[in-house]
Amino acid sequence: MVHDSTSDISPLLEANRKWAEECIAKDPTYFSKLAGSQAPEFLYIGCSDSRVAPAAIFNMVPGEVFVQRNVGNLVNVKDLNCMSCLEYTIDHLKIKHILVTGHYNCGACKAGLLWHPSTAGVTNLWISDVRDVRDKNAAAFEGLTADEAWDKMVELNVEAQVFNVCASPIVQAAWARGQPLTVHGLVYSPGTGRVKELIKPIKGTDDPSYSLSAKLKQHCSFSDCLKA
Amino acid sequence: MVHDSTSDISPLLEANRKWAEECIAKDPTYFSKLAGSQAPEFLYIGCSDSRVAPAAIFNMVPGEVFVQRNVGNLVNVKDLNCMSCLEYTIDHLKIKHILVTGHYNCGACKAGLLWHPSTAGVTNLWISDVRDVRDKNAAAFEGLTADEAWDKMVELNVEAQVFNVCASPIVQAAWARGQPLTVHGLVYSPGTGRVKELIKPIKGTDDPSYSLSAKLKQHCSFSDCLKA
Amino acid sequence: MVHDSTSDISPLLEANRKWAEECIAKDPTYFSKLAGSQAPEFLYIGCSDSRVAPAAIFNMVPGEVFVQRNVGNLVNVKDLNCMSCLEYTIDHLKIKHILVTGHYNCGACKAGLLWHPSTAGVTNLWISDVRDVRDKNAAAFEGLTADEAWDKMVELNVEAQVFNVCASPIVQAAWARGQPLTVHGLVYSPGTGRVKELIKPIKGTDDPSYSLSAKLKQHCSFSDCLKA
Amino acid sequence: MVHDSTSDISPLLEANRKWAEECIAKDPTYFSKLAGSQAPEFLYIGCSDSRVAPAAIFNMVPGEVFVQRNVGNLVNVKDLNCMSCLEYTIDHLKIKHILVTGHYNCGACKAGLLWHPSTAGVTNLWISDVRDVRDKNAAAFEGLTADEAWDKMVELNVEAQVFNVCASPIVQAAWARGQPLTVHGLVYSPGTGRVKELIKPIKGTDDPSYSLSAKLKQHCSFSDCLKA
Numbered sequence: 086m087v088h089d090s091t092s093d094i095s096p097l098l099e100a101n102r103k104w105a106e107e108c109i110a111k112d113p114t115y116f117s118k119l120a121g122s123q124a125p126e127f128l129y130i131g132c133s134d135s136r137v138a139p140a141a142i143f144n145m146v147p148g149e150v151f152v153q154r155n156v157g158n159l160v161n162v163k164d165l166n167c168m169s170c171l172e173y174t175i176d177h178l179k180i181k182h183i184l185v186t187g188h189y190n191c192g193a194c195k196a197g198l199l200w201h202p203s204t205a206g207v208t209n210l211w212i213s214d215v216r217d218v219r220d221k222n223a224a225a226f227e228g229l230t231a232d233e234a235w236d237k238m239v240e241l242n243v244e245a246q247v248f249n250v251c252a253s254p255i256v257q258a259a260w261a262r263g264q265p266l267t268v269h270g271l272v273y274s275p276g277t278g279r280v281k282e283l284i285k286p287i288k289g290t291d292d293p294s295y296s297l298s299a300k301l302k303q304h305c306s307f308s309d310c311l312k313a
Numbered sequence: 314m315v316h317d318s319t320s321d322i323s324p325l326l327e328a329n330r331k332w333a334e335e336c337i338a339k340d341p342t343y344f345s346k347l348a349g350s351q352a353p354e355f356l357y358i359g360c361s362d363s364r365v366a367p368a369a370i371f372n373m374v375p376g377e378v379f380v381q382r383n384v385g386n387l388v389n390v391k392d393l394n395c396m397s398c399l400e401y402t403i404d405h406l407k408i409k410h411i412l413v414t415g416h417y418n419c420g421a422c423k424a425g426l427l428w429h430p431s432t433a434g435v436t437n438l439w440i441s442d443v444r445d446v447r448d449k450n451a452a453a454f455e456g457l458t459a460d461e462a463w464d465k466m467v468e469l470n471v472e473a474q475v476f477n478v479c480a481s482p483i484v485q486a487a488w489a490r491g492q493p494l495t496v497h498g499l500v501y502s503p504g505t506g507r508v509k510e511l512i513k514p515i516k517g518t519d520d521p522s523y524s525l526s527a528k529l530k531q532h533c534s535f536s537d538c539l540k541a
Numbered sequence: 542m543v544h545d546s547t548s549d550i551s552p553l554l555e556a557n558r559k560w561a562e563e564c565i566a567k568d569p570t571y572f573s574k575l576a577g578s579q580a581p582e583f584l585y586i587g588c589s590d591s592r593v594a595p596a597a598i599f600n601m602v603p604g605e606v607f608v609q610r611n612v613g614n615l616v617n618v619k620d621l622n623c624m625s626c627l628e629y630t631i632d633h634l635k636i637k638h639i640l641v642t643g644h645y646n647c648g649a650c651k652a653g654l655l656w657h658p659s660t661a662g663v664t665n666l667w668i669s670d671v672r673d674v675r676d677k678n679a680a681a682f683e684g685l686t687a688d689e690a691w692d693k694m695v696e697l698n699v700e701a702q703v704f705n706v707c708a709s710p711i712v713q714a715a716w717a718r719g720q721p722l723t724v725h726g727l728v729y730s731p732g733t734g735r736v737k738e739l740i741k742p743i744k745g746t747d748d749p750s751y752s753l754s755a756k757l758k759q760h761c762s763f764s765d766c767l768k769a
Numbered sequence: 770m771v772h773d774s775t776s777d778i779s780p781l782l783e784a785n786r787k788w789a790e791e792c793i794a795k796d797p798t799y800f801s802k803l804a805g806s807q808a809p810e811f812l813y814i815g816c817s818d819s820r821v822a823p824a825a826i827f828n829m830v831p832g833e834v835f836v837q838r839n840v841g842n843l844v845n846v847k848d849l850n851c852m853s854c855l856e857y858t859i860d861h862l863k864i865k866h867i868l869v870t871g872h873y874n875c876g877a878c879k880a881g882l883l884w885h886p887s888t889a890g891v892t893n894l895w896i897s898d899v900r901d902v903r904d905k906n907a908a909a910f911e912g913l914t915a916d917e918a919w920d921k922m923v924e925l926n927v928e929a930q931v932f933n934v935c936a937s938p939i940v941q942a943a944w945a946r947g948q949p950l951t952v953h954g955l956v957y958s959p960g961t962g963r964v965k966e967l968i969k970p971i972k973g974t975d976d977p978s979y980s981l982s983a984k985l986k987q988h989c990s991f992s993d994c995l996k997a
Contacts (some may be wrong), residue, residue, distance in 0.1 A: 092495035092514045094410060097355075100372040105506030120418060120504030125363035127325075133398050135353035135379045138368040144328040147503070151363045154382045156397045162669045163619065165847055166394035169384045169439035170361050173420070176434070182322060190348060192401070199764045203713030205889070206404070207483075210710065211397035213618045220760055221677070226767060234767045254666065255435075257659035267320035275375070276348030278333030286320045304676055308655045312686045390897045391621055391847065427992045431941030433661070438938065441846045448988055449905070458996045482894065485887035532904055536883045539910060539918045548951035548970045550866060553811075556828040561962030576874060576960030581819035583781075589854050591809035591835045594824040600784040603959070607819045610838045612853045622850035625840045625895035626817050629876070632890070638778060646804060648857070662860070663939075667853035711891075723776035731831070732804030734789030742776045 116147075125151045128174040130167070130246070131186040132158045132193065136275040139186070143280075151180065157193025157242065158186060159214050160249040171255045181265060183250055186280070187243040188273040194238040218245040243270045243283050244297060251287055251301050260289045344375075353379045356402040358395070358474070359414040360386045360421065364503040367414070371508075379408060385421025385470065386414060387442050388477040399483045409493060411478055414508070415471040416501040422466040446473040471498045471511050472525060479515055479529050488517045572603075581607045584630040586623070586702070587642040588614045588649065592731040595642070599736075607636065613649030613698065614642060615670050616705040627711045637721060639706055642736070643699040644729040650694040674701040699726045699739050700753060707743055707757050716745045800831075809835045812858040814851070814930070815870040816842045816877065820959040823870070827964075835864065841877025841926065842870060843898050844933040855939045865949060867934055870964070871927040872957040878922040902929040927954045927967050928981060935971055935985050944973045 108115040127150040129139040139145075139152055153170040160167055174180040187194070196208065197215020215238070219226070222241050226234050247270040250256055259266050270284040284297055290305050292298045303310075336343040355378040357367040367373075367380055381398040388395050402408040415422070424436065425443020443466070447454070450469050454462050475498040478484055487494050498512040512525055518533050520526045531538075564571040583606040585595040595601075595608055609626040616623055630636040643650070652664065653671020671694070675682070678697050682690050703726040706712055715722050726740040740753055746761050748754045759766075792799040811834040813823040823829075823836055837854040844851055858864040871878070880892065881899020899922070903910070906925050910918050931954040934940055943950050954968040968981055974989050976982045987994075 140366040169436040208397040596822040
């Protein structure tokens with residue numbers, strides 16, 4: 086490889102070499118036990134933002150968490166990128182927990198809050214789901230300052246994506262066949278390094294009633310409300 | 314939060330608290346300097362597999378690498394999930410390097426190699442791009458054992474995704490306006506922790522000729538080959 | 542071509558030959574004037590249902606209407622299939638009218654109303670947008686019989702898709718630059734052959750206020766409601 | 770409805786009224802027999818182009834053909850818009866024939882042939898599949914004039930989309946369970962009104978060997994070529 090100041094990543098490869106050596110020095114089986122296959126208990130769905138590294142923030146070692154990361158930690162049943170993560174981890178790896186994790190200071194949430202819908206480019210199309218969450222919750226933003234609105238957008242977005250996970254065919258089918266699976270809604274603060282729970286974990290469609298579960302229950306049994 | 318043996322993630326939250334405290338103990342500004350915004354130099358596009366944590370393997374701290382992770386580290390110009398990562402990092406964050414990183418023992422590559430196309434479910438749809446890479450390179454698999462074919466699939470898949478990144482409108486437009494941007498094709502070994510370069514970095518459409526660049530050049534100037 | 546009772550379409554090809562001859566008998570230039578290019582004034586977005594043929598129901602000749610047809614006449618800004626129809630007709634062909642046309646007895650709307658979200662298959666993923674429209678308008682279904690609910694679902698779905706067209710970046714950008722473009726919401730009755738208008742045509746974001754326009758206006762100027 | 774020279778579609782509604790009356794005058798049951806449900810034998814997958822109206826060109830009446838129309842008559846297993854048409858017609862309506870129909874003078878094929886990959890907008894993303902077909906068949910374009918290349922692009926595109934239909938999980942599963950289903954590749958000439966068959970109909974994976982079937986067979990049994 087030709088070394089070159091603008092295109093060379095040899096410092097990265099060197100850092101990788103040192104890291105691998107240190108891991109093996111601490112535990113000679115650190116990597117070799119992972120070569121065959123993976124058996125994580127967690128699926129993390131989070132933002133692509135460089136400040137939020139899932140394995141690091143939960144102090145997890147390789148093999149512990151399967152990861153979907155996209156701009157704005159969005160979950161949409163028509164997005165095969167994210168849905169294949171759900172299906173593969175639930176149907177094949179039998180993970181136990183899904184960690185839907187947003188973060189404060191999220192650029193995607195700011196874009197969803199403020200960008201005009203006419204904005205050009207694919208990012209504007211992608212974050213249109215954030216805009217939908219915003220519109221559905223317009224009342225929640227009344228009287229807020231710009232910073233308060235941003236935090237609110239981040240939190241409402243996590244709730245909406247938790248709902249999308251829970252309402253997805255894959256999770257619905259898992260719950261219907263009795264597979265243990267809990268969905269969590271979390272938010273990370275890049276300024277403190279801390280994660281907090283935004284909602285109570287959801288273990289199924291019959292989970293004790295609060296706003297999100299009630300909405301989910303209605304979603305799953307809509308036809309019952311039609312006149313016989 | 315009700316503690317409960319199957320749905321509780323308080324050990325994760327506790328691990329997060331300890332991690333954040335340790336980071337701050339080592340450097341009191343560790344998080345506070347990151348609160349405002351991000352300015353990473355790298356976009357990492359890698360697999361969702363639990364054994365491959367991008368920040369860890371390159372020993373990077375929060376803020377250094379923007380991350381897209383999906384099943385099989387696939388890049389498709391019609392996938393807004395991945396394309397919004399490309400656009401946001403290139404047009405807004407002005408990253409310098411894109412690290413397309415596959416890994417050996419990749420379940421998505423095995424599925425693309427072996428699953429029958431009639432397989433039900435969204436993962437089978439998602440990994441159809443791997444199957445296309447396989448079909449295009451059928452000759453490369455002749456005479457290989459199953460394990461050799463799996464490694465070959467992983468490597469050919471990285472090359473194909475590097476091509477997809479380079480051929481995308483976003484990267485093409487960045488190069489056309491002279492923005493410095495290098496695309497790398499890497500592969501990680503879960504069994505050793507080591508990353509290696511599969512192809513020479515690509516810095517533009519006029520990069521010195523080898524197979525991938527030649528293919529890219531033809532892709533970008535096809536109409537020149539039509540009779541005047 | 543081998544003729545064969547189950548796979549042969551020679552009756553179709555024969556019907557095509559007769560049709561083409563009849564068209565030319567009536568007007569020798571019927572086809573030749575169309576060979577070069579198209580210049581339609583209308584984009585029709587309608588259901589794939591076999592009972593609803595757009596050119597026929599408006600008695601239009603070839604060249605008059607550009608057509609997007611999918612299951613349930615759905616419009617989603619993240620669906621490149623439909624968005625490329627919008628972009629191509631608005632930016633390249635400069636069409637004047639978009640006819641979002643639903644129909645009663647629509648199987649997609651029935652599915653969106655009644656299918657359980659856990660249903661397997663891609664159609665269930667695709668019609669999840671109908672389910673979202675249903676959930677947003679839950680109150681409108683209270684006390685309705687199953688047939689009334691089906692009709693209501695069809696109508697609410699048309700309104701929602703008209704909104705999606707109007708809120709799309711492509712239409713927003715066209716209106717912003719003053720390009721004349723009117724969006725219509727129609728419904729067809731397979732049992733009578735008649736089309737009716739469900740909403741007043743929308744010619745821009747400042748259209749006289751009724752529910753859909755008000756919602757659109759708020760969508761486009763949300764940030765104005767945040768506290769300064 | 771306010772009548773207005775730029776936004777009014779009352780001439781369309783009037784044309785619809787006359788058409789419906791004429792249909793009923795010729796056959797009083799023309800519409801009423803269709804009100805309940807549809808039972809078409811054909812799925813037509815064609816271009817959105819205004820010059821190609823599927824029911825008209827085959828002289829079909831309402832109820833005979835289920836229709837997917839998009840820019841360039843493209844079929845991609847990751848496109849839920851088109852895949853839901855395949856699934857709904859094959860699994861629910863049990864159609865017998867799929868008519869993949871391209872047309873000469875196709876703007877999408879011209880764009881796939883000539884647009885630079887850096888072109889902005891969603892249409893350029895959408896037609897990237899045409900560009901892939903072009904690249905795979907680069908040798909077929911050598912020495913052709915621009916018009917010959919355009920015709921060739923149209924034909925190769927139909928073949929590629931027929932392959933995509935045949936290789937899709939939905940069609941593969943239908944054939945595997947013995948459901949009768951034939952896939953056709955056709956091309957329409959806007960300048961003459963005539964349809965012609967480009968390939969022999971495909972009735973299954975074991976269809977007599979020619980280029981497309983051989984490719985399909987390899988696609989479905991790739992793992993057989995790996996060394997035991």
